[in-house]
Amino acid sequence: MNAYSVRPRASLYMYFRQPIPLRPARERLLDAAERVVAESGATHLTLDAVAKSAGVSKGGLLYHFPSKEALLESMLSRHFHDVDAEVARRIASRGKKASRADRLRERVSVLLESRPERPAVGAAMVAASADNPEHMSVCRAEYRKLLDEFARLPGGFERAALVLLAVQGLLLAELLHLSPYTPEERSRLVRALQRAADQCGSTQ
Numbered sequence: 001m002n003a004y005s006v007r008p009r010a011s012l013y014m015y016f017r018q019p020i021p022l023r024p025a026r027e028r029l030l031d032a033a034e035r036v037v038a039e040s041g042a043t044h045l046t047l048d049a050v051a052k053s054a055g056v057s058k059g060g061l062l063y064h065f066p067s068k069e070a071l072l073e074s075m076l077s078r079h080f081h082d083v084d085a086e087v088a089r090r091i092a093s094r095g096k097k098a099s100r101a102d103r104l105r106e107r108v109s110v111l112l113e114s115r116p117e118r119p120a121v122g123a124a125m126v127a128a129s130a131d132n133p134e135h136m137s138v139c140r141a142e143y144r145k146l147l148d149e150f151a152r153l154p155g156g157f158e159r160a161a162l163v164l165l166a167v168q169g170l171l172l173a174e175l176l177h178l179s180p181y182t183p184e185e186r187s188r189l190v191r192a193l194q195r196a197a198d199q200c201g202s203t204q
Contacts, residue, residue, distance in 0.1 A: 032053040154203045
């Protein structure tokens with residue numbers, strides 16, 4: 001047996017000995033909550049259903065989320081955090097300082113992109129609203145923050161508000177299966193909204 005016949009086996013052995021990193025327990029539970037909503041609907045989002053989907057005991061779930069309200073708020077917070085992180089990543093990849101109009105355009109793009117790996121991005125909002133409208137305070141605060149920022153663009157409050165409303169309306173229509181647009185029409189709408197976001201940076 002020569003060295004060439006041993007090395008591949010040794011490296012393969014070491015490869016399989018490497019532990020596969022797991023997502024933090026809290027993130028896996030939030031993933032399970034989104035699966036429940038995506039597969040069964042917002043009304044079926046219960047702590048028991050989430051624990052079953054995650055393969056943990058209800059006590060294990062309650063350790064991280066002591067109530068359904070805490071779970072819903074965390075689902076919403078994660079959604080907004082993920083959007084913010086992706087916008088920041090794209091802007092950083094440009095290698096130059098981004099304007100406020102650039103940030104609005106990137107946010108429009110991120111929100112309207114289809115992400116198959118996260119089918120329940122908007123489901124948490126529906127679940128929260130169906131359970132208790134007061135849970136939507138997290139969403140209202142986030143939207144207010146965005147509006148206050150982008151209303152400072154040269155285009156003013158009205159243009160910024162219209163862009164945000166159009167994005168939210170399209171996403172809600174799709175979430176409720178009310179959207180009548182073909183894929184080609186949707187692509188055209190997305191491009192139009194991106195142009196509208198750019199125009200918020202101008203007074204013309």
